[in-house]
Amino acid sequence: MTEATTTDEELRAFVKFSATMTGFSEFDLWGTGQAEAYYDAVVNQEGPDAIERAIAADPSDPLVKSIIKLWYVGVWYGPELTGRMDVAAWTAPGRSGAKPAVPDDSQPETDLSPAAASGERRPEGQYARAGDERIPLFVVSPDAYTEGLLWRAIGAHPSGAKAPGYGSWATPPTFENF
Amino acid sequence: MTSYDDADPVIFPAGAATQTSAAQAASEEWDAVIVGGGMAGSIVAEQLSQSGHKVLIVEAGPGKDLDLAEYESYLSRFYGAVVKDNQSPYPFNPNARMPRSTDTMPVGPDTPRDDFYLVQEDKYCSDTTFTRVLGGTSMHWEGKALRMLPEDFDLRTKYGQGLNWPLSYDDLEPYYRQAEAELGVSAEVEDQAYLGMHFPEGYVFPMHRMPPSYLDQTVARGVDGMRVNLADDDYTLRVRSFPQARNGVPNAAYDGGKGFVPVGAVSTSQVEEGERCQGNTNCVPICPVQAKYHAGKTLTKALSRGNVTIVTQAVASKVEIDEQDRRVTGITIKNYHSLDSESYDTYTVKGTVYVLCAHAIENARLMLASDMQRMSRSKLIGCNLMDHAYLLSWGLLPEPAGTMRGTSCTSGITDLRGGRFRGTQAGFGVDIHNDGWGWATGSPYTDLVELVDKQGLNGKELRRTLGNRISRQLLLAFMIDLLPERSNTVTVDERYKDALGNLKPVVSLKIPPYTMRGAAYARKLASDIFKRLGAEEMTAYDKDRYSAVEHDGQWYNIVGGNHLAGTHIMGTDPTTSVVDHTQQSWDHDNLYLVGPGSLPSIGTSNISLTMAALAYRSSTHIVRYLRAAKAPATVRG
Ligand SMILES: Cc1cc2nc3c(=O)[nH]c(=O)nc-3n(C[C@H](O)[C@H](O)[C@H](O)COP(=O)(O)OP(=O)(O)OC[C@H]3O[C@@H](n4cnc5c(N)ncnc54)[C@H](O)[C@@H]3O)c2cc1C
Ligand code: SF4
Numbered sequence: 001m002t003e004a005t006t007t008d009e010e011l012r013a014f015v016k017f018s019a020t021m022t023g024f025s026e027f028d029l030w031g032t033g034q035a036e037a038y039y040d041a042v043v044n045q046e047g048p049d050a051i052e053r054a055i056a057a058d059p060s061d062p063l064v065k066s067i068i069k070l071w072y073v074g075v076w077y078g079p080e081l082t083g084r085m086d087v088a089a090w091t092a093p094g095r096s097g098a099k100p101a102v103p104d105d106s107q108p109e110t111d112l113s114p115a116a117a118s119g120e121r122r123p124e125g126q127y128a129r130a131g132d133e134r135i136p137l138f139v140v141s142p143d144a145y146t147e148g149l150l151w152r153a154i155g156a157h158p159s160g161a162k163a164p165g166y167g168s169w170a171t172p173p174t175f176e177n178f
Numbered sequence: 179m180t181s182y183d184d185a186d187p188v189i190f191p192a193g194a195a196t197q198t199s200a201a202q203a204a205s206e207e208w209d210a211v212i213v214g215g216g217m218a219g220s221i222v223a224e225q226l227s228q229s230g231h232k233v234l235i236v237e238a239g240p241g242k243d244l245d246l247a248e249y250e251s252y253l254s255r256f257y258g259a260v261v262k263d264n265q266s267p268y269p270f271n272p273n274a275r276m277p278r279s280t281d282t283m284p285v286g287p288d289t290p291r292d293d294f295y296l297v298q299e300d301k302y303c304s305d306t307t308f309t310r311v312l313g314g315t316s317m318h319w320e321g322k323a324l325r326m327l328p329e330d331f332d333l334r335t336k337y338g339q340g341l342n343w344p345l346s347y348d349d350l351e352p353y354y355r356q357a358e359a360e361l362g363v364s365a366e367v368e369d370q371a372y373l374g375m376h377f378p379e380g381y382v383f384p385m386h387r388m389p390p391s392y393l394d395q396t397v398a399r400g401v402d403g404m405r406v407n408l409a410d411d412d413y414t415l416r417v418r419s420f421p422q423a424r425n426g427v428p429n430a431a432y433d434g435g436k437g438f439v440p441v442g443a444v445s446t447s448q449v450e451e452g453e454r455c456q457g458n459t460n461c462v463p464i465c466p467v468q469a470k471y472h473a474g475k476t477l478t479k480a481l482s483r484g485n486v487t488i489v490t491q492a493v494a495s496k497v498e499i500d501e502q503d504r505r506v507t508g509i510t511i512k513n514y515h516s517l518d519s520e521s522y523d524t525y526t527v528k529g530t531v532y533v534l535c536a537h538a539i540e541n542a543r544l545m546l547a548s549d550m551q552r553m554s555r556s557k558l559i560g561c562n563l564m565d566h567a568y569l570l571s572w573g574l575l576p577e578p579a580g581t582m583r584g585t586s587c588t589s590g591i592t593d594l595r596g597g598r599f600r601g602t603q604a605g606f607g608v609d610i611h612n613d614g615w616g617w618a619t620g621s622p623y624t625d626l627v628e629l630v631d632k633q634g635l636n637g638k639e640l641r642r643t644l645g646n647r648i649s650r651q652l653l654l655a656f657m658i659d660l661l662p663e664r665s666n667t668v669t670v671d672e673r674y675k676d677a678l679g680n681l682k683p684v685v686s687l688k689i690p691p692y693t694m695r696g697a698a699y700a701r702k703l704a705s706d707i708f709k710r711l712g713a714e715e716m717t718a719y720d721k722d723r724y725s726a727v728e729h730d731g732q733w734y735n736i737v738g739g740n741h742l743a744g745t746h747i748m749g750t751d752p753t754t755s756v757v758d759h760t761q762q763s764w765d766h767d768n769l770y771l772v773g774p775g776s777l778p779s780i781g782t783s784n785i786s787l788t789m790a791a792l793a794y795r796s797s798t799h800i801v802r803y804l805r806a807a808k809a810p811a812t813v814r815g
Binding site: 090 | 254256257258259260261262263280389390391392393395426427454455456457458459460578579580581582583584585588612616619620621622623624626627628630631632634636637638639640641642644645648649
């Protein structure tokens, strides 16, 4: 078996596992167009055996939780950030008129210079390279944000993209059957 | 994301924002030099250009900002940003920084020098923001466009509080209409004629009101008809739609039946952009389709006339004054070369008249850094800083209400904006937030992290729980009046400088008891409303946050309103105000300070429509000033 097929199979296994963990179908997950990017992110951050470990792990494992959140919002919250509500608030889109300011002692150990924090992108490929230092917090790509499953789960659309149309907000919400 | 290369059509008359160099601008004489290409600066420039005057705008932000490619890059940057606060679409610019809520902190001797822009040394810190890019704060304002109440203009006389204006509602009324046309306001007169607000016979707003969200309708079922008693007066509450500066359905009856043509995106290439609001729920920090008004729309009109020039990357650093006659002789700008470098060239630009439109904090900062307080008769430059105090209350509705859809906010409760109770406590407006608890808690991301990490949910149960929970979120934001207080200030301090060596603004804003009495009442009212709606109370305040304020033994979190005003208030007397009713400086004849800084009070309406109306009014005076100044001496004699 060539290495390419192995990776391919593992990617499919990753999507299948992710479908169970997220509550969306494999079809939905492929439809986001993000499967490869997420697969890469997990492997590059957590090592070549990360997918295998996640599939074998209990769902309460921090690695599995990181993968679920990745699909929902396109953000890689490294396992060490599990349960960090302050980091979650920080990454949420929206008016910050009052986004809780991040307390000095809770900055994730990542390069969040003002430039990085203001969304300045690193050159393509600079995130998540195997062997490089790990980066515990990043948005996989601008598309990853708009493709987040969260928006579908809440019967809405990503704020700032995929607008539902004028006046759509006046009718009762509908949720997908699943 | 569509990408645009250099060959793509851009909004401005090609290259308008970059075609004149700072050196060239400094070698010419201008009729008017305007500092700041935001909402105020654009309106003044557009009006002066219409009268044939030669206008220079110096803008601190970078140059390409208002072509479509740059606009799209804002969006892409927002999508990709880790920290999605309301400045996240804009590139970090060390040479013209802006405050971010995430750099809100009390600044003391141990604070790293570069972690913040707004210097706040007090324990209470405001997370209020403004934006320094071409187009200014209007790039990410929310677009609520309420008029002030007639009683707001003479609060002192009526209720013994605050300051009277040198103008009345009726003086400003025609300019309100002009501003409503420019901003493209969607509303119905029958919704807006309350608490004394009146409109001329037959007036209609340019566009019909935004449809109220399903969430609004849900809240209205519980609130409409609710009675409250305040200072011996009875009030009946109802949910009412807010006027909004965003494109809806044009009203055919506008302008005596001529109708209204909405201004689209500032682009020649995108047909879909700038049309009707599509419900992107992202008005703050940036509207993806430019359905929301931003100053670029006005600026484009001004630039297309050919007599308006912009120089960007030009930070006004000093107002030059003739010590003898106290007239302004020029504005010194630092023209930086790029966002990545601190190298810059210094020039002085000269005009007949000077108009500072850099927004409340920056106008004051610039004047104080230019040592103008020394010449001020009132000594009030930078004093009376105001901003609405926001108190958030959040609860969980019994049924899904469609939260997270629509514009940020379509309706609210406005019946307690005015009334005799203002003799003792602040009035407020209430916003019903279509974007859920985000402002208060960081929802929906915090809900996700809580459900996954803390409750251990996954799979279909997670999906279902998320949908159910977020769709039931109700956030009421109380926007509370804050009166002018001399001790609430913007100052400068040699210890704090930015990359170009310009002094940073030092802000001290304390929330007065009058405002807190309004906040305490608001908290109680929110609980009563939640009860009527069967909503579970979720509000919790944290006394350890920088936003914590104690009142009557209770802690509240008061968050910034982004409605900065009052740093150069207008009045009738040079010893108690900085500008007169035309926003002309009392102390410097050829200087106008145009913007929210001139407001002597902010009442309970988001400030920009009033600021825009004042900018139109002042423009007529500036045109008169220029005519007189340019007229042959014999005529003046
Ligand atoms: C999140 C948010 C939401 C808001 N929502 C609303 C709302 O719903 N309704 C409402 O009425 N108001 C709202 N506001 C307030 C509104 O945006 C401002 O009142 C308005 O933009 C002020 O206009 P301005 O032209 O005076 O200043 P700005 O729009 O801030 O423009 C000032 C300009 O001056 C430039 N500048 C600054 N310093 C210098 C310098 N030294 N040299 C050269 N140029 C300089 C800036 O780059 C900018 O272009 C909101 C604000 C925020 C932040
Ligand atoms: S709801 Fe959307 S389309 Fe409408 S103004 Fe806000 S961001 Fe723009």
